[in-house]
Amino acid sequence: MAVAKMKFAIDDGSTNVKISWIEGGQMRSIISPNSFRKDWKSAALLSDKKVYNYQVGTTKYTFDATSDKALATTHVAYQYDDLNLLSVHHALLQTGVTPCPVSIMVTLPITEYYNADDCQKNEVNIARKRANLMREISLNKGELFEIVDVEVLPESLPAVLTTLMDSGVNEYTKSLVIDCGGTTLDMGVIVGEFEDVSAVYGNAEIGVSMVTDAARKALAAADSDASYLVANELIKRRHDREFVEQVINDLTKVDWVLSRIDDKIAELGAAVAHEAKIFARNPNRIYLVGGGAHLVAPAIESAYPSLGEKITVVPEPQSALAREICCYHAADQAQAS
Template identity: 70%
Template sequence: MSISTLKIAVDDGSTNVKVSWIADNQLKTVISPNSFRKDWKSAALLRDKKVFNYEIGTTKYTYDATSDKALETTHVDYQYGDLNLLAVHHALMQTGIEPQPVKLVVTLPITEFYNSEDCQRNEHKIEKKRNNLMRSIRLNKGELFDIVDVEVMPESLPAVMSTLMNSDCNEFTRSLVVDCGGTTLDMGIIVGEFDDVSAVYGNNEIGVSMVTDAARKALAAADSDSSYLVSNELIKRRHDLSFVKDVVNDESQIEKIINKINTKIEELGASVAYEAKKFSKNPNRVYLVGGGAALIYPAIAKAYETLGDRVVLIHDSQSALARELCMYHSDMGDAVDVAPEALVGVGDE
């Protein structure tokens, strides 16, 4: 009797890894933040607190959410190195699934997936991404998933598949998809209900890391050195004064830090809006996805003001791509029936 290998969709972004899979006809999703440093962490005092110490070749790494020595993942080279391999395996460990052989559907930014000259698949970089995730890695005192196959997909566009299929658009509707992630800005024009992809565009110098870097520098100036993970959490919870006070040691600097973050968010929104208008001046609809979607929504809504409510912030935009890839590949492969009301979230790490 043959047993089918579990297929898992992984949107392995530079800031967070989003993982979706189907169990008992339910779509489940978990978001795993990236925060790794070199060397191992000592065993936790609490018995129920698990320590994740990894080894790739002769190099030791550990997951450390708060360390100011956390390694930088906010660059495009992240897609092909140790940190990407670490992030994917660590995210798989957060699913609660028993480690086993798995097939992965992973992503690459549009600027990496397609050749800039002719918009065709960049087979070299796609294979480079596959090979990276097939490399050996070890978890100290633990068992990891066995990745037996990797399929690579382009980021952003598939994230709106279900939305477009239920949008009553016609065959001439041009939808602009804007994906603002941690490191890259990806955009594409979709015709109709995914009848055609008219054009794609990417910029690997625009992303939420612009805000994250500013937040880290502002925190350091307030005697509050932090990891990228903590800085990103501060950006999300900047209106929660209680949380802000816990993170910032020099409370006299709080107003300055928040103002700096807000200014950088406005700069990010303006940059994305400029790039979007340059790429697609008058689309019929605009859909925002990715971890930075909520941050840039006001700027994009203003840039395409005449569209009104046709500028759409996708629900749970950060994990939308992983969910859609999971449903698409399950339908194509195993014909799993996933009812909308069965879609559940496993929760954040």
């Protein structure tokens, strides 16, 4: 087997893959959106535009940012299927690193990583994830990275490591971490500066996909069928009227589409706040991470009014987990050497 030349920290979420790695002594990070459909694209008209046509087994796939036929990734089964394999390899190609043998650290939602009954590692799911990413895949007219080793880590909690260390907490402080991702809601209570993790909780039914699905349905009703990627971009840029009117064809329904999105964001926030209050009624601090962090922050602030500024959305919450895993691994390597 080839020896890995580089190591990448990868938060391979259902909506976007976030990658961080050390190159030239500096940490680098990218976010690669997931939008794949079956069959291949023809060659691009412009010479500077690359077409990504993949094959897994006998099935052909292509990366297509705008197709309304893009395959759904907003389900837990994504963690073990072709689309996960595609998304990781596609994201690696976006790093600009020359393809080579690599070792990767990837993530699983808390609900998949731990057994519900005893909070121990679910070795079956971890093995499934590793095996899925070690499978054969090819890129038409191109070279892929060779994944030679896969380490699987739990989502959420490591994303706040640096933030927590810099916050001046004492050994009795209980910090609630809320990770609202594309498909799942993960939560955990950390004691002190990671002295202990006192509880974890996950819900595979709550995530930003609630808003994405509503946005796609509203767009379809406004004669504007869109991919998951475009729908998510509309959610992020919903206050940019110029962008909104470029995406929505029926301009008479612009305000209606936006109101549907706002209603679903409020519903998501209420659902996350409800779950959080049941899980951790009175934490000392709250840290919000994940792609939905900014969407649910107002609801969390309302649910925990006494905490005020002790409720924090971590910097760049969507890519925080990959960055922290990368930093932690780099520090471990430095100590080992």
